Amino acid sequence: MASSIAENNNEIGLTRADYFGEPTTLCKGCGHNSISNMIITACYEMNMAPEKIVKFSGIGCSSKSPAYFLSHSFGFNGLHGRMPSLASGALFGDTSLKGIGISGDGDTANIGLGQFKHLVRRNLPLVYIVENNGVYGLTKGQFSATAEKGLSLKRQGVNIYLPVDIAFEALASNATFVARSFAGDPKQLKEILKAALSHNGTAIIDIISPCVTFNNQENSVHSYSWGKGHEDPLHEIEFVPPRDEITIEDFDKGTIREVALHDGSIIVFKKLAKEYDPTNRNEAIRNLEEAVRNNWLITGLIYVNPDSKNLIEQCNLVDQPLNRLPPDYLRPPESTLEEINKKFM
């Protein structure tokens, strides 16, 4: 093997390209694509064998994305809001596999909130990523449950409901790993993904991933003028204007940062302080509460319980994969049935 090639190989002899998927069909500039890229990078850098990973998703823009990374892994694009149950069954097939689930804010916080919370309380070993943009994309721009109160969307008017905070919901359900990040902050995201892939249990990552097409405010002067300037009537929802992805420079821990989106709205990120102890659940809840009151979005690893026991570990299963068990493991001998018949006589 030529050394130049070998240099690009990771420790198991694979190149980054070996972790690619099909070309994306999401909007240009969509934050979900950068999340896919970070998953590719994290798996590549962590020397994970693609055949040892299984991908899951629900329904929505986010849930299409598992097709765009890890072509050499099995995957199942399931039902809207019901990915947790699908993964909960599938990961018992061969418990040496690692699960990555991709969901969206509608998929998780609206239709799938029940399954989400039960997944979390069972602590299935699964990295559960919410690509959170506060809006329904495939149905052309309705509010999701994570949309902030007062947000206004073109055809929906003003959102009058308070949002569901995914990190809060996860913590309330006794999550063992809760993180939040931003699709435009690849460095932090990669770190969190790696931590999540190493976690022994359900790892919830709420990733703010702005929708470049629908989550803009009709009454925003910037948005309006932007549309005018490009002669892009925003009412024409079939036309999807190409835009640059939103990125931010890395910023110091413990600081607050305002990030301007394309449409002029602002997301405030507060990075957690260096001395923050993510294993302290009380602190995690206090920080989340403080952030809600101040209209911040805290990012980073919010909570982790490194000693948790996952669902599979509690099932006392045989060592070999269940889906490879031979028939004599599955059908008890005839003598046992004779005993049972006797019992009923």
Place this chain on the structure above:
Amino acid sequence: MTEKIVNDFNITFSTINGSGSSTANSIILKALFKMGIPVSGKNVFPSNIQGLPTWYSIRVNKDGFLGRVERDDIIVEMNPETVTTDEDHLNDNGVLIYNDQFILPKFYKRILSYALPVEKILNECHSPITLRTYLANMVYVGVLVNILKIDLSKVNEALDEHFNGHNSAIEPNLQVIQASFDWSKSHLKKIDHFFIKPIIKTQENILTDGNTAAALGSIYGGLQFISWYPITPATSLPESLNEYLPILRKEKFSGKNTFVSIQAEDELAAVGMVVGAAWAGLRAMTATSGPGLCLMSEYLGLAYLSEVPLVVWDVQRVGPSTGLPTHTSQGDLTFSYFISHGDKEYPILLPGSVYECFEFAWRALDIADELQTPVIVLSDLDLGMNQWITPKFKYPDTPINRGKILWEKELQEMLERRNGDWGRYLDIDGDGIPYRTVPGNNHLQAPYFARGTGHDEYGRYSENPDVWERVHLRLQKKMGKALQIIPNPIEDENEKATIGVISFGSSDLPVTEACQILRQNSIQSNYLRIRAIPFNKKIQDFLEEHEKIYVVEANRDGQMAQLLKMNFPNHNNKILSIAHSDGLSLSAKWISDKILLNEG
């Protein structure tokens, strides 16, 4: 005096829900069974934990007709609330056995009755106050043993088995039974004419319920993954799995489990986990009833399109909606047939006995794997929760069939044979059933992306009209294979027959008996019991061979008749629906009356 009636009568125990009568009733049932007499036990109970009236009926029938009868020969009245109304169900010459604390209405004087000094006997036995409500039921056990001539040693055996030999539990019960027996011997003069005599009709049989049978059949079918949500009348199926899986399916040397059982948060999740597990190569099933099946509809569509083999047991109750949660019905047939939106078809198995609950349970797992599609099994409350005499469970006579699964070696061989051409949804054999790989297969070409969206033969996303139609037409071909492997109908042929009768599931017993009543009324019938859908040639032939076919079932709309008419429109004018739904299983009398009326 009226002639003796031996081994042919119906006893109903009228009690209060939660009073602990089920132990007493099941002990009598088991003792009769142990005496070789065909018996069935049916519980008619309210959706309630404690306080409402509940009835348990034991039918004793030397000829083995064990369906529900509409009237009672013996009523054991332990509920003061129903004492004035139960008498309506008592046959002439029937006998009432009641707690002497109850005041009988005046008109009761005309009927035969025995008053039981329940309080007195319990006092004499010094029965603990805390157990009195419960032990009161043992008084009627002892009295019945004496007046019907039930073998007391068989009662003891049944009691011993019921309490797994725990003397501390057996003793107080036995004491009351013996005291009541003795009291009855010295104080009661036999005025009724019902007798039990040992015969040898049940020696090769067992006594159990359909949900236990289904659980055991699944275990012998290699079930590896069960996810479920509690719902009457299905709950005892997964609970039986939880009882027997740890006994039967642990790895010998390590004691570790070869199975997984998860109680889900709802039926959406239960079936979702099953789809996931089955997709990952585990034998997987869930058990539910109508309301749960409604919730599973979405996932069953996904499993159909993504070709995931799984088994869903629907232990039917009366719907729609919450309906009558503790009462039986065969009303989920058309729903199961059409479940989920879009074009789709599922094999449906229709066990007609507890024995078939066992057999169809292991077969269903094979059929699902062979066809790579969801299989629905329709049982019902009557079959699932009531005690039935049934032939001993027979060990599966065919090896576990996992269908077309490719592991690394087989996939490599196939790729070499076919110049690298393999796709998850490629119909290589021309039978509509592709080859599948499952997660954990380390071959580089094994993985694919499963989805409920349009896809081509290689699992790639596609909205191409030709691709969609091609894949969907190929799926239809699977039903051709299904016809070869699903259970055949059973035909009871009669050369002199003038009419045909069709039924399915738990209606088999009353229909068989109804055919006998028809014969006694000079109407000869051929009887066909459908055991699975899709309908095969034998069913079509039966329709062709008869001028008039009565389709008998326990639902309002005549759902089996509807499906037959839809599938065989040429025979529409010959098919007559005999359908009825009131929460009780059909009775032979109702069926035969209906047919007799129509036959003039």
